[in-house]
Amino acid sequence: MLRGWLADTARRAGRGDSITRGWAVVTGGSAGRLLLGFVSSVLLARALGPAGLGVFSVLGAVALLAGAVADFGVSNAAVRRIAAVWPADRAAAVARVQSFFWVRIALALTTAVVVGLLAVGPAGTALHLPRDAALIWLAVLGVPATALSGAVTVVQQATGRFGRLSLVFLFNAALTTLLAAALALLGWLTVTTALGVLGIGTSLASFVLARRLLGPGWSLRFPGRATMRMEARHLLGFGVWLWLASLFGLAAARLDLLLVNRWVDPAGVGAYALAANLASKVEIVNHSLYTVLLPVAATLPGGAAVRRYVRDSLFRALVAGLALVPAVALARPAIVLVYGAGFGDLAPLLQGLLVVTLLEILATPLLLLTITADRPRVLAGSEALRAAVLLGAGAWLIPAFGPGGAIAARVIARTTSVAFALALLARRGAAPAPERAGPAAMSGGGEGTGT
Numbered sequence: 001m002l003r004g005w006l007a008d009t010a011r012r013a014g015r016g017d018s019i020t021r022g023w024a025v026v027t028g029g030s031a032g033r034l035l036l037g038f039v040s041s042v043l044l045a046r047a048l049g050p051a052g053l054g055v056f057s058v059l060g061a062v063a064l065l066a067g068a069v070a071d072f073g074v075s076n077a078a079v080r081r082i083a084a085v086w087p088a089d090r091a092a093a094v095a096r097v098q099s100f101f102w103v104r105i106a107l108a109l110t111t112a113v114v115v116g117l118l119a120v121g122p123a124g125t126a127l128h129l130p131r132d133a134a135l136i137w138l139a140v141l142g143v144p145a146t147a148l149s150g151a152v153t154v155v156q157q158a159t160g161r162f163g164r165l166s167l168v169f170l171f172n173a174a175l176t177t178l179l180a181a182a183l184a185l186l187g188w189l190t191v192t193t194a195l196g197v198l199g200i201g202t203s204l205a206s207f208v209l210a211r212r213l214l215g216p217g218w219s220l221r222f223p224g225r226a227t228m229r230m231e232a233r234h235l236l237g238f239g240v241w242l243w244l245a246s247l248f249g250l251a252a253a254r255l256d257l258l259l260v261n262r263w264v265d266p267a268g269v270g271a272y273a274l275a276a277n278l279a280s281k282v283e284i285v286n287h288s289l290y291t292v293l294l295p296v297a298a299t300l301p302g303g304a305a306v307r308r309y310v311r312d313s314l315f316r317a318l319v320a321g322l323a324l325v326p327a328v329a330l331a332r333p334a335i336v337l338v339y340g341a342g343f344g345d346l347a348p349l350l351q352g353l354l355v356v357t358l359l360e361i362l363a364t365p366l367l368l369l370t371i372t373a374d375r376p377r378v379l380a381g382s383e384a385l386r387a388a389v390l391l392g393a394g395a396w397l398i399p400a401f402g403p404g405g406a407i408a409a410r411v412i413a414r415t416t417s418v419a420f421a422l423a424l425l426a427r428r429g430a431a432p433a434p435e436r437a438g439p440a441a442m443s444g445g446g447e448g449t450g451t
Contacts, residue, residue, distance in 0.1 A: 019292055020316065022162040026288035029166025034284060036173035040198070043180040047189035055130050056191050059139035062119060062129065063199070067143045070111035073239030073246070074103055075154045076294060080371060081234060082158035083295035090217070093159075098223040099231030101151045108147035116140040138195040145203040152210035155218065158295050164213040165291075172206040241376030248383035252390050252413065256406040259394040264402055271346040272403040274339075279353035282327070285320065286360045290368075297368035306372065313365035320361050328354050352407040359411060363418045369425055378424045386417035 045053050078100040085092040118124065119140065120133045129136065149168065156165040176198050183189035183197065211220070222228070260272045293313075300306050331354070332347035370379040390413035397405030 018160065019296060019312070022160065022292040023289055023316070025162045025166050026291050027285055029169050030284040030288055033169050033173040034281065036170070036177045040173070040177040040180045043177070043184050044189070044194060044198075047180075047184045048191060048194070052191050055135070056194055058129060059135060059191075059195065060199075062115070062136075063139045063142045066111055066115040066140055067108075067146055068246070068250075069115075070108045070143055070147065071104070071239075071243065072107055072236060073241065073243030074100065074107065074235040075150065075239075076242045077235045077239030078104075078154050079158040079294050080238065080298035081231075082155065083298045086159050094218060095223060095227065096231060097155050097218060098220060099228050100154070100235060101220050102222055102228055103232045103235055104147050104151040104154075105144060108144040112140045112143040115143070135191060135195065138192065138200070142195065142199040142203065145200045145207075149203050149206040149210050152207060152214060152220075155214060156210070157291060160295060161213075162292060164210075168206055168210045168213065171209055172202050175205055176202045238376055241380045244380040245376070245383040248380065248387050252383065252387040255387060255390050256394060256410055259391070259398050259409075260403055260406050263399045268403055271343070272349055272406065274343070275346045275349035275353055275403075278350055279357055282324070282354060282357050283360070286357065286364055289316075289361060290364050293365055293368050294371065297365070297371045300372045302372070306369070309365065310369075314362070316365075317358065317362040321358050324354055324358055349403055349407065352404065353410075356407060356410050356414070359414055363414055366418055367421055370421055373425050375425065378421050381424075382417040382421040385420050386413045389413040389416045 044056065048056055078096070081096050081100070082093050085096065087093070116137050119127075119129055119136045124131075124136065149172070153165050153168055156162070156168070179197055179202065180189060180194075183193055223231075257269075257273060257276060261269050264272070296309070300309055328351045331350045332344060335347050335350065336344045367379060367382065370376060370382075390409050393409035393412045394406055397409050399405070401408065
């Protein structure tokens with residue numbers, strides 16, 4: 001039975017189903033963006049110096065947090081809403097795109113104004129933010145600029161155009177690197193030009209490209225107040241739970257390092273931090289999988305399609321695990337070669353964290369069944385439970401086992417959260433059918449890697 005399942009799944013994977021192709025395209029694009037981002041970060045560090053880089057990094061963190069808050073989960077909710085009617089009802093899809101676009105921009109502008117006013121006021125003083133108001137406003141204005149291009153790439157994600165999605169991301173990273181190099185050569189690379197040109201400028205250019213790649217028939221005109229108000233209720237009603245889930249997930253992703261810092265000596269903290277940083281580079285595989293699977297999970301009709309979705313997801317996790325075997329086996333010699341013999345002891349930590357990454361690849365498609373079942377609260381609850389279990393298990397295991405206890409706590413927390421979500425889904429019954437099904441979720445056709 002197992003051999004037959006593996007053979008059947010491998011045959012379909014060999015033909016290249018849309019999910020696997022889309023996953024490969026988005027992962028490749030993310031890897032290229034990561035490499036280009038490293039180059040631009042080196043250029044920034046050399047041009048700005050430690051003090052200037054510190055100011056830029058702090059303002060960048062403010063903009064990043066403001067951007068995360070400004071979304072309120074509407075982007076992921078929009079993927080679900082658009083995918084539910086695409087391509088069966090193009091007119092409905094366009095109407096939902098128009099409403100989402102303006103809701104997203106309105107939220108981004110409002111958040112930018114609020115954060116800007118707080119940052120230039122007493123809150124900024126309390127947080128020791130730079131006192132240059134112009135720099136602060138440049139940083140927060142990057143939030144609506146990024147929202148413009150981000151809103152259009154959400155449409156590409158929802159309609160399965162992952163090739164175009166990756167192209168926009170690569171264009172943004174490449175343009176940022178080229179402009180950083182040009183500004184550095186001219187001696188014009190400062191905190192101001194970094195925020196204005198490399199931040200706002202590249203985001204606006206990416207929006208122009210993303211809009212052109214949508215093709216004809218995708219109007220972004222204002223849909224009218226009544227339509228926008230109605231769609232906003234749908235987006236925020238569903239999206240706020242996805243937003244809470246992402247916030248809890250972000251907390252869980254950072255909590256382990258804080259716990260290690262509480263109970264482990266500085267050398268151990270440094271080793272764990274480096275191992276976590278290296279393992280995070282592999283996390284792009286899981287992020288890419290989420291990007292591709294979200295519109296699929298939103299349109300699963302239930303029954304056989306859900307079972308096939310789970311079966312294929314298990315196979316992909318198996319393939320990803322086999323792909324990670326060389327990385328796990330070569331971790332120690334690679335670390336010694338790059339960082340020196342003094343860092344050889346962090347190899348077991350990196351190996352353990354790579355196993356955690358594999359667990360995340362397995363967990364992602366299972367947790368997305370909460371979207372299929374129209375149960376976003378279950379996803380938020382499972383992520384909150386994950387953070388709570390990580391806190392409790394970490395406080396118990398880290399004092400006894402050091403950084404290895406943090407890895408064990410992460411495994412326990414993720415396993416518990418997935419079991420919790422699946423148990424609630426099983427108890428509440430099958431998912432309701434989507435509003436209108438999109439293309440067959442697991443077929444080899446469609447626009448999985450559309451260009």
